[in-house]
Amino acid sequence: xxxxxxxxxxxxxxxxxxxxxxxxxxxxxxxxxxxxxxxxxxxxxxxxxxxxxxxxxxxxxxxxxxxxxxxxxxxxxxxxxxxxxxxxxxxxxxxxxxxxxxxxxxxxxxxxxxxxxxxxxxxxxxxxxxxxxxxxxxxxxxxxxxxxxxxxxxxxxxxxxxxxxxxxxxxxxxxxxxxxxxxxxxxxxxxxxxxxxxxxxxxxxxxxxxxxxxxxxxxxxxxxxxxxxxxxxxxxxxxxxxxxxxxxxxxxxxxxxxxxxxxxxxxxxxxxxxxxxxxxxxxxxxxxxxxxxxxxxxxxxxxxxxxxxxxxxxxxxxxxxxxxxxxxxxxxxxxxxxxxxxxxxxxxxxxxxxxxxxxxxxxxxxx
Numbered sequence: 001x002x003x004x005x006x007x008x009x010x011x012x013x014x015x016x017x018x019x020x021x022x023x024x025x026x027x028x029x030x031x032x033x034x035x036x037x038x039x040x041x042x043x044x045x046x047x048x049x050x051x052x053x054x055x056x057x058x059x060x061x062x063x064x065x066x067x068x069x070x071x072x073x074x075x076x077x078x079x080x081x082x083x084x085x086x087x088x089x090x091x092x093x094x095x096x097x098x099x100x101x102x103x104x105x106x107x108x109x110x111x112x113x114x115x116x117x118x119x120x121x122x123x124x125x126x127x128x129x130x131x132x133x134x135x136x137x138x139x140x141x142x143x144x145x146x147x148x149x150x151x152x153x154x155x156x157x158x159x160x161x162x163x164x165x166x167x168x169x170x171x172x173x174x175x176x177x178x179x180x181x182x183x184x185x186x187x188x189x190x191x192x193x194x195x196x197x198x199x200x201x202x203x204x205x206x207x208x209x210x211x212x213x214x215x216x217x218x219x220x221x222x223x224x225x226x227x228x229x230x231x232x233x234x235x236x237x238x239x240x241x242x243x244x245x246x247x248x249x250x251x252x253x254x255x256x257x258x259x260x261x262x263x264x265x266x267x268x269x270x271x272x273x274x275x276x277x278x279x280x281x282x283x284x285x286x287x288x289x290x291x292x293x294x295x296x297x298x299x300x301x302x303x304x305x306x307x308x309x310x311x312x313x314x315x316x317x318x319x320x321x322x323x324x325x326x327x328x329x330x331x332x333x334x335x336x337x338x339x340x341x342x343x344x345x346x347x348x349x350x351x352x353x354x355x356x357x358x359x360x361x362x363x364x365x366x367x
Contacts, residue, residue: 012036017043028260034108037061037231050261052155052231056208060229063139064105066206070226073205075198077226078142086123092140093122099143101176102126104133108230109320110177115143117173125174144227146220148178149185150238151199154254154264155211160203162196164248164270166214166238167336169277175318181238182275182340183246191219198224212255214238231255237276237330245302245332246270246339273336275343278317278328279306284354286312295329295349300342303330304350314354326352 006024008016017039021029028049031040037052038061044051051057059066067080079096082105083089093100093116102125103113112132114125129138148168154161165187169180187195199215212232217224232240232255240252248270257265286308295304306327308314317323327350331342 007032012039012043014039014042014046018046021047021049028256030256030259031231034061034230044259050210050259052211053207053209056206057231059206060208060231062106063103063228064137066228067139067141069205070202073201075201075205075226076223078144080139080141083126083138083140086126089126089138089140090119090122093119096140096142099173101141101143102129103139103141103176104129105137105139106134107132110175111319111321113176113319115173115176121174144218144220144225146218146225148227149195149217149219149224150214151195151217152183152214152238152243152251153199153212154251154258154267155203155208155213156258156264158203158207158209160200160213161264161267162199163251163267164243164246165192165195166242167340171317171323177317177319177323178278179280179323180275180277180340180343181242182273182336182343183238183242184248184270184273184336186336194223195219198226202226202229210258212251212258241330242274242276243270245274245330246272246336272332272334273339274302274330274332275336275339276328276330277340277343277347278323279326279347279350279352281308281314281317281326281352282354283315284313284356286310286314286352287355288351288353290351290353291349295346298331298342298346298349300331300333300339301329301346302332303328304346305329306350308352314352 029040029044031037038057041051041057042054045054064082081092083092099115099117112129116125130136150166152163164184166183167185168178171177171179202215215229216227232251244250249267307325329343329346331339333339
């Protein structure tokens, strides 16, 4: 696939997408981040180019609308509400039963997302979610117990083709971002059919026409419950590097291929395994970073990326951005379980020493 590309920095609005598309004679529009998915879908529609469909993209980006559409379709998922004040959030949290998840309806990367276990924490959670929402709107959801998985796949002409399932290790509450991802997760036939069937039902419910998608599910005692979904490349390394390392397709390339009207280029299921784990850190001033070369020497380690250096100030990791800043490791192996073990071992080697501004006594962090 040989495609010339025009890269637009930031998150363009619809007018800018259409203007650039017409000036360049673009043959396709592909969003480079989750925040630009809606503008890209609207632009593709106005330019007469292939795309996911404006309504589907809006539903994906606005979690309140997504919850309503999925509930109307009868799909399993958390009960929810859209409180307009901290007081309403407290009342609705009491009605749904704690714990609940409080999140912005239109942010990404776990920004402003908190699990609330005690009603006295609701005002803080509401304020964080409201501040992180471009529209200022907050979504309150029932917390679903179970294991977190993403079903990754391709949609072409409204038909969903699953590629793989990734397993996700979540942070300790109250925050709710991933600290580890591995794929492909192996299930028995019944479990796989339940997860793939739920993902396909989500695609049908929102009317998604085209694109690479990941559907976030929680597998509980009663089967899968739908949490959210996103269009590639918002799944990050799971949809691109991890999938390729495990022997599957590069889903970012597939997203571009679909955007210019080509058919998928081959969606072979991954046979190996790959994993990404993020480094743990304490808040404070970084005094030293050690163990990086030791981690890189572990067989199976593909990358060790460190984003901090002595003198940097670290705050608590509460979302994808603050987590990503510290760094991560990526590993590959014959299966996802072994890849995760390698990635965890490499993470444990990396130590980020920090000290408070008033105390030179260093604290260390490892996996």
